[in-house]
Amino acid sequence: MTAPFLEVLAATLPDLRLSTDAVDLEAHRRDETAFLEPPLPLAVAWPTSTAQVAGIVRLAAAHRVPLVPRGAGTGLSGGAIAVAGGLTVSLTRMNRILEIDEENRVVVVQPGVLNVDLKTAVAAHGLFFAPDPASYETCTIGGNLATNAGGLCCVKYGVTGDAVLGLEVVLADGAVIRTGGRNVKDVAGYDLAGLFIGSLGTLGIITEATLRLIATPAPRQTLLAFFPTIEASGAAVAAMVRGGVQPCTLELMDAFTIRAVNAGCSLGLDETAAAMLLVESDLPGAAGAEELDRAERACDAAGVGLLVRAQDAAEADLLREGRRKAHWALEAMGASRMEDVVVPRSRVPDLLRAIHEIGDRHGMETGVFGHAGDGNLHPSFIFDRDDPTGAARLQLAEADLFRATLALGGSVTGEHGIGVIKRSWLEATRGPDAVRVMRAIKAALDPLGILNPGTML
Numbered sequence: 001m002t003a004p005f006l007e008v009l010a011a012t013l014p015d016l017r018l019s020t021d022a023v024d025l026e027a028h029r030r031d032e033t034a035f036l037e038p039p040l041p042l043a044v045a046w047p048t049s050t051a052q053v054a055g056i057v058r059l060a061a062a063h064r065v066p067l068v069p070r071g072a073g074t075g076l077s078g079g080a081i082a083v084a085g086g087l088t089v090s091l092t093r094m095n096r097i098l099e100i101d102e103e104n105r106v107v108v109v110q111p112g113v114l115n116v117d118l119k120t121a122v123a124a125h126g127l128f129f130a131p132d133p134a135s136y137e138t139c140t141i142g143g144n145l146a147t148n149a150g151g152l153c154c155v156k157y158g159v160t161g162d163a164v165l166g167l168e169v170v171l172a173d174g175a176v177i178r179t180g181g182r183n184v185k186d187v188a189g190y191d192l193a194g195l196f197i198g199s200l201g202t203l204g205i206i207t208e209a210t211l212r213l214i215a216t217p218a219p220r221q222t223l224l225a226f227f228p229t230i231e232a233s234g235a236a237v238a239a240m241v242r243g244g245v246q247p248c249t250l251e252l253m254d255a256f257t258i259r260a261v262n263a264g265c266s267l268g269l270d271e272t273a274a275a276m277l278l279v280e281s282d283l284p285g286a287a288g289a290e291e292l293d294r295a296e297r298a299c300d301a302a303g304v305g306l307l308v309r310a311q312d313a314a315e316a317d318l319l320r321e322g323r324r325k326a327h328w329a330l331e332a333m334g335a336s337r338m339e340d341v342v343v344p345r346s347r348v349p350d351l352l353r354a355i356h357e358i359g360d361r362h363g364m365e366t367g368v369f370g371h372a373g374d375g376n377l378h379p380s381f382i383f384d385r386d387d388p389t390g391a392a393r394l395q396l397a398e399a400d401l402f403r404a405t406l407a408l409g410g411s412v413t414g415e416h417g418i419g420v421i422k423r424s425w426l427e428a429t430r431g432p433d434a435v436r437v438m439r440a441i442k443a444a445l446d447p448l449g450i451l452n453p454g455t456m457l
């Protein structure tokens, strides 16, 4: 059925860019989960309008061809990897900012807009789009919505879903629906936007989003706190949360990550420390300084070693950039896989201890960084690329990590999503009845199972 499908698709949508070129297929095979070995897609399509997306979906449903929606392919859970015999639908050419509505402080965008381009465009109007995954320069808004991406300033401004007012979505039968719009309050019916946010392209293809903006905050003031023990850094995070300190960034890097970032970015961070916190305030002037004073007091109480404030905005940018590069810096240290676990924030010290115990138990170097202020950490267990036992040991370490996280009341994914790599942990995390409800929703919205099959469920 597949070749006739492509012929009919090309004939029905003659303006649609469609490719079966080997280079295009290879480029759309993987996302950032380099350890997976997915098949090549049947073809790749680059629609430029909602009507084209709806046309693709209608034909795919008629021909029972699986569809994989795709943004920039920076996902870390395998959500955008190709499916055998499937058409990958790249939304990257639907990349227009349709309207910046200053009066209502909203922006209307197509899904292929890069997060960085949206931030830049609204900044020219004195406005700020808060969601900022560390990959913000390369990932798309569609991908952010479909993963409900987090990032560095969630601790103050929430995740991507918190910025959504309305979506336009193409359903699995080609129908186009709208959920919400410019109303800041709207409770008519079920929260359908909430269904699609974080659904990893398994329930519909997002073709437009109406997003909430806020006034551009003041320039950030930045504090670095270096701790003699990893537990002390976790205790400082817990103390800040308990004390109501509300920085816009509260990020952690452990000793191994500090060394990796220094090696990659020459930042000169204190390598004698067991862990470092990056704390930023975007309150204006004296209020920002006062917020960092309170953060310092929490760090002092937890037994901090060295406290350093960035001299100016340029130095602060450099330090934040170092944190954003942590993933790549760790990848340069050996074979590794960035994990993504989250616990209640008071349990961060316990999670940090558990992560390092697990690394030691399985004989692997451990690098941890992440959004400590959200309780969301990204441990990487690292082994020599030539070590034939590495992958198997990593699997055991991962299972131990997920068990420890769940025992602390946490979840196996804070922001990257279940994708294909954590399917077997969904039930342990949510429970069988919740997963039954998820399957019922999937069956109701995509009865033929053509939207991103194999992802999440």
Ligand SMILES: Cc1cc2nc3c(=O)[nH]c(=O)nc-3n(C[C@H](O)[C@H](O)[C@H](O)COP(=O)(O)OP(=O)(O)OC[C@H]3O[C@@H](n4cnc5c(N)ncnc54)[C@H](O)[C@@H]3O)c2cc1C
Pocket (backbone or CB within 6 Å): 031, 032, 068, 069, 070, 071, 072, 073, 074, 075, 076, 078, 079, 080, 091, 111, 132, 133, 134, 135, 138, 139, 140, 141, 142, 143, 144, 145, 146, 147, 148, 149, 150, 151, 152, 199, 200, 201, 202, 204, 205, 206, 207, 327, 328, 415, 416, 452, 455
């Ligand atoms: C260095 C690095 C740092 C990162 N830092 C963060 C971070 O701080 N926080 C964080 O949350 N993530 C982070 N990520 C992961 C990733 O960047 C995010 O998940 C991002 O939201 C993915 O966007 P994308 O455009 O690349 O989507 P893709 O990877 O292309 O797709 C992701 C998922 O969304 C679906 N999808 C994409 N577009 C649509 C659409 N229009 N409609 C329906 N479904 C769609 C896909 O099917 C897939 O399931 C990081 C990744 C890297 C490599």
